[in-house]
Amino acid sequence: MTSESITESESLYNDLENMSVRQLLESIHEEDRKVLPAVQQTIPQIEKLVEQVVERMQQGGRLFYVGAGTSGRLGILDASEIPPTFGVDSDLVIGMIAGGDQAIRKAVEAAEDNVELGWQDLQAYQISKLDTVVGIAASGRTPYVIGAVRRAREHGILTACVTNNPNSELARQVDLPIEAIVGPEFVSGSTRMKSGTSQKLILNMITTSLMIKLGKVKGNKMVNMQLTNQKLIVRGTRMIMDELGYDEGTARQLLLMHGSVNKVLEAEKGK
Structure with missing residues (x-):
């Protein structure tokens, strides 16, 4: 053909x-x-x-x-x-x-x-x-x-x-x-x-x-994105604030400590 x-x-x-x-x-x-x-x-x-x-x-x-x-x-x-x-x-x-x-x-x-x-x-x-x-x-x-x-x-x-x-x-x-x-x-x-x-x-x-x-998205959020620039750090901080109700300073600190939104959510909800 x-x-x-x-x-x-x-x-x-x-x-x-x-x-x-x-x-x-x-x-x-x-x-x-x-x-x-x-x-x-x-x-x-x-x-x-x-x-x-x-x-x-x-x-x-x-x-x-x-x-x-x-x-x-x-x-x-x-x-x-x-x-x-x-x-x-x-x-x-x-x-x-x-x-x-x-x-x-x-x-x-x-x-x-x-x-x-x-x-x-x-x-x-x-x-x-x-x-x-x-x-x-x-x-x-x-x-x-x-x-x-x-x-x-x-x-x-x-x-x-x-x-x-x-x-x-x-x-x-x-x-x-x-x-x-x-x-x-x-x-x-x-x-x-x-x-x-x-x-x-x-x-x-x-x-x-x-x-x-494969579980790389939660809701509609990129919770496993790499924190390669300030824009993504700000986005990740807001996700944590929305999900856990934390203030911006706490959310940002946790994000930088754990390295991703998903890891923060897993750690905090596991407490």
């Missing part, structure tokens, strides 16, 4: 250079409005993935994002924000990009075309059957990503993908395909736009749901 390359199809708009700035902005916004309904259609598949990853993480498993270009950068972005937001180790969610860290800022030529490199990069982490690999590729045909998920699946590792074309080779190589069909890009083939937006939304949904189900 040949995949339909919607991501490479012609824009619905023409003569962009002749549009006014207002026309450009309103047209881009009109296209962006199509992203949310497309993401909503993927929720059942995201649900299946999250439920299975939670079980694996409870046994020590990790989540790997594998991508190239914009898709790889979005995976790294999502993974890098999990430790400070939820207070977990940096090796719980890991983002990988074709070409390595240098490719985060500048393209590394031909790295994404190497079908063996993705699996090689995964092996550096001693990947196991408790782990999960999510390949991210708007086109659904990036060799680096396809090779990684194919080999992972051969080794009994749970695999999924986030893509923006239907019936892609990438989707055929994973256990749980997530296909957000957002349509042609405003600038033909520029998947940093709608496709990238849909990918970021989906990755946010995956990891936020995971962290909540």
Whole structure:
């Protein structure tokens, strides 16, 4: 079955250079409005993935994002924000990009075309059957990503993908395909736009749901966040004041002593 390359199809708009700035902005916004309904259609598949990853993480498993270009950068972005937001180790969610860290800022030529490199990069982490690999590729045909998920699946590792074309080779190589069909890009083939937006939304949904189900959120508060700046110390202090009724000075002192809101709550309620 040949995949339909919607991501490479012609824009619905023409003569962009002749549009006014207002026309450009309103047209881009009109296209962006199509992203949310497309993401909503993927929720059942995201649900299946999250439920299975939670079980694996409870046994020590990790989540790997594998991508190239914009898709790889979005995976790294999502993974890098999990430790400070939820207070977990940096090796719980890991983002990988074709070409390595240098490719985060500048393209590394031909790295994404190497079908063996993705699996090689995964092996550096001693990947196991408790782990999960999510390949991210708007086109659904990036060799680096396809090779990684194919080999992972051969080794009994749970695999999924986030893509923006239907019936892609990438989707055929994973256990749980997530296909957000957002349509042609405003600038033909520029998947940093709608496709990238849909990918970021989906990755946010995956990891936020995971962290909540793993007990890293209380009520609606990030009680395990790292206290890396004054803004977060103030936020944590207010959480303790609201939860325990303490004055600001006491709440702040306890927060700095214990290192997180959750540890304060556990210590104080255990008295």
